[in-house]
Amino acid sequence: MKKIEAIIRRSRFEDVKEALLAADIEWFSYYDVRGVGKTREGRIYRGVVYDTSFIERTLLSIVVRDKNVEKTVQAILQAARTGEIGDGRIFILPVEDSIRIRTGERGDISLYNAELEK
Numbered sequence: 001m002k003k004i005e006a007i008i009r010r011s012r013f014e015d016v017k018e019a020l021l022a023a024d025i026e027w028f029s030y031y032d033v034r035g036v037g038k039t040r041e042g043r044i045y046r047g048v049v050y051d052t053s054f055i056e057r058t059l060l061s062i063v064v065r066d067k068n069v070e071k072t073v074q075a076i077l078q079a080a081r082t083g084e085i086g087d088g089r090i091f092i093l094p095v096e097d098s099i100r101i102r103t104g105e106r107g108d109i110s111l112y113n114a115e116l117e118k
Helices: 010-022 066-080 107-111
Strands: 002-009 029-036 042-045 048-051 054-064 088-094
Touching: 002 010, 002 066, 010 054, 010 066, 054 066, 066 088
Parallel strands: none
Antiparallel strands: 002 054, 002 088, 029 054, 042 048
16 A cells, blocks of 8 residues: 655645546545745735745545555546646555455455455
8 A cells, every 4th residue: 555645736636636536536635735945936916025935735645455556646647637837745554454444354355445446
């Protein structure tokens, strides 16, 4: 099992969500986050300078079986890419175990409904 964390532009979230659903990735968490990047600039709005060094993004957190890692990554890449600086990052981390609280199932089986896959 792997945990995929993707930091994407907020404006691309709906596209990425649809791409993940089309790739049969039906469960993930997301959070609105802020970060700091290399770009530093101030924006002027009505004569007031605003610091825009904080970058607002969306963080996706997805745990998938090993066989679904590449299709998940490709769905995110294709839907999130604009070709401009600041498109985001994808991180892939190992997951030791997963437990479904309702049934106590452990491992890969806890990530999907086996009865639906038959």
